[in-house]
Amino acid sequence: MESLSTIQKAVDYIEDNLKFDISIGQVADAIGYSEYHFLRIFKRFVGLTPADYIRKRRISEIVARMECGGRPISDIAFEYGFNSKENFIRAFKSEHHILPTEYRRHGNSLKLYGRFELVPRCEGPLCDVVELDAFRVVAYKSDEDDPTKFWNRYNVNGLSSRLSGGRTVADYGVCRWNESTSRLDYWIGVDEREAAGDTTGTVTLSLSGGLYAVFKTTPASHVDFVATIGKTWDFIRDVWLPQSRFERRPDYEFERYVEESRLFSETIFVPIRMKSE
Numbered sequence: 001m002e003s004l005s006t007i008q009k010a011v012d013y014i015e016d017n018l019k020f021d022i023s024i025g026q027v028a029d030a031i032g033y034s035e036y037h038f039l040r041i042f043k044r045f046v047g048l049t050p051a052d053y054i055r056k057r058r059i060s061e062i063v064a065r066m067e068c069g070g071r072p073i074s075d076i077a078f079e080y081g082f083n084s085k086e087n088f089i090r091a092f093k094s095e096h097h098i099l100p101t102e103y104r105r106h107g108n109s110l111k112l113y114g115r116f117e118l119v120p121r122c123e124g125p126l127c128d129v130v131e132l133d134a135f136r137v138v139a140y141k142s143d144e145d146d147p148t149k150f151w152n153r154y155n156v157n158g159l160s161s162r163l164s165g166g167r168t169v170a171d172y173g174v175c176r177w178n179e180s181t182s183r184l185d186y187w188i189g190v191d192e193r194e195a196a197g198d199t200t201g202t203v204t205l206s207l208s209g210g211l212y213a214v215f216k217t218t219p220a221s222h223v224d225f226v227a228t229i230g231k232t233w234d235f236i237r238d239v240w241l242p243q244s245r246f247e248r249r250p251d252y253e254f255e256r257y258v259e260e261s262r263l264f265s266e267t268i269f270v271p272i273r274m275k276s277e
Contacts, residue, residue, distance in 0.1 A: 006031050006033070006041070007041060007042060007045045007046065009030070009031050010027055010030070010031050010038065010042060010050075011046075011115070011116050013027055013030045013031070014027060014050070014053065014054060014057070015057070015115055018054070018057060018058055018061060018080060018081075019079055019080055019081065020081070021081060022054060024038070024039065024050050024051065027050060038050070046116050053113075053116065055091060055095075056095065056113040057113055057115070058080045058081060058082075059088075059091060059092060059095050059112075059113075060112040060113045060114070061080060062076050062077055062080050062088070063103070063110060063112060063223065064112070064223055066100075066103075066104060067221075067223060073085065073088070073100055073104075074088070088100070096110055096111070096149060096152050097144070097149040097152055097153060098152045098153065098156050102156045103152075103156075106155060106156050107222055107262075108151075108152060108155040108156060108222065108259065109151075109222040109223075109225035109226050109264060110148070110152065110222075110223075110226060111146070111148035111149075111226040111227070111230075112223060112224065112226065112227060114224075114227060127213060127214065127215050127216075127240065128213075128214045129211065129212070129213055129214070129246070129272070130211075130212055130214055131209070131210070131211055131212075132209050132210065132212050132269070133209045134206065134207060134208050134209040135191060135192070135193075135207055136191075136192040136204055136205065136206050136207065137172045137174055137187070137189050137190065137191060137192060137204070137205045137207060137254075138163060138189045138190060138191075138192050138195040138199050138202050138203075138204050139172065139174060139187035139188055139189025139190075139202055139203060139204075139205055140154070140159060140187060140188055140189060140201060140202055140203075141185070141186070141187050141203060142185075142186040142187065142188065144186075145183075147173060147175070147184070147186045147188075148226055150186065150188060151173070151188060154171070154188045155259050159188070160190060160259065160260075161197070162197050162198050163189060163190045163194075163195050163197050163198070163199060163202070164190055164194050164195065164196060164197050165196035165197035165198075166197065167194070167196070168258065168260045168261075169190050169191070169194040169258070170190070170191065170194075170256050170257065170258050171188060171189070171190060171256070171257060171258065171259060172187075172188065172189055172190065172191065172254050172255065172256050173186065173187070173188050173254060173255040173256075174186070174187045174188075174189075174205055174207070174252050174253075174254040174255075175187075175252065175253050175254070176251070176252050176253070187203070187205060189202060189205075192204060205252065207251070207252050207254065208251055208252075208271075210249065210251070210271060210273075211246075211249070211271070211272050211273060212269045212270060212271055212272060213236070213240070213244075213246060213269070213270045213272045214267060214268070214269055214270075215232055215235075215236060215240075215267070215268040215270070216265065216266075216267050216268075217229055217232045217265050217266050217267075217268070218232075218265065219263060219264060219265045220264045220265065221264060222262075222264050225264040228264075229255070229266060229268075232268060233268070236268065236270060241270075245274060245275055246272040246273065246274060246275060247272065247273060247274075247275045247276075248270060248271065248272060249271040249272050249273040250271075251271040252271070253268070253269065253270050253271065254268075254269050255267070255268050255269075256269070
């Protein structure tokens with residue numbers, strides 16, 4: 001328990017000084033730890049190195065302030081420790097794989113990092129259990145380790161409209177764990193029945209019919225949409241599945257939402273079956 005309270009103290013110190021030049025040594029001194037010990041326990045509890053946490057939090061705070069309108073990006077970036085616009089653009093593109101100007105122009109959702117909470121809050125989303133018919137999705141396979149970065153490129157490059165022939169349709173994020181590579185395979189595309197446009201470079205996935213648990217995420221803004229999705233998946237994995245009468249059925253899981261609706265709520269489908277007695 002001592003480590004938990006110490007990490008909270010470190011997070012509080014970082015958050016209070018996000019706009020200033022923070023060294024790892026300063027944070028370690030603030031909590032009375034050596035740099036080596038601080039780095040080790042911070043990474044274990046937070047899942048990021050202190051430097052990565054600071055960078056992600058600064059970028060996230062800058063993005064949130066970009067939404068307030070009016071101020072040049074360079075002014076906001078300078079306020080949070082980036083000594084040039086070029087340095088911020090480089091850091092933003094490294095984090096999200098699109099440019100700040102592309103984000104501002106398209107207003108798509110980003111995976112932002114809120115202040116670390118030792119006990120994350122998560123309200124349970126609306127849930128239903130339904131029987132679905134089999135269908136097919138025409139999709140691009142992600143070449144990113146993080147699916148959110150592939151969604152950024154998919155939205156900025158207008159790939160949904162390309163697949164649909166210019167119409168506004170629902171987009172599907174389809175995933176399945178690959179045992180041979182020990183990683184998540186992820187695809188983004190549209191229902192085959194909506195694929196009336198250019199499908200060059202896509203594959204066709206067959207999603208089986210059967211029983212699915214369906215979760216509707218709570219409405220969000222595009223600033224916190226991705227975080228809301230993450231909390232919903234956490235709820236499904238950590239709360240709903242352990243407490244329900246169902247277990248995951250080996251098959252594709254998928255997400256469905258309409259980017260152009262600007263509602264920033266999506267539906268998650270998890271293939272399920274009754275737990276074995």
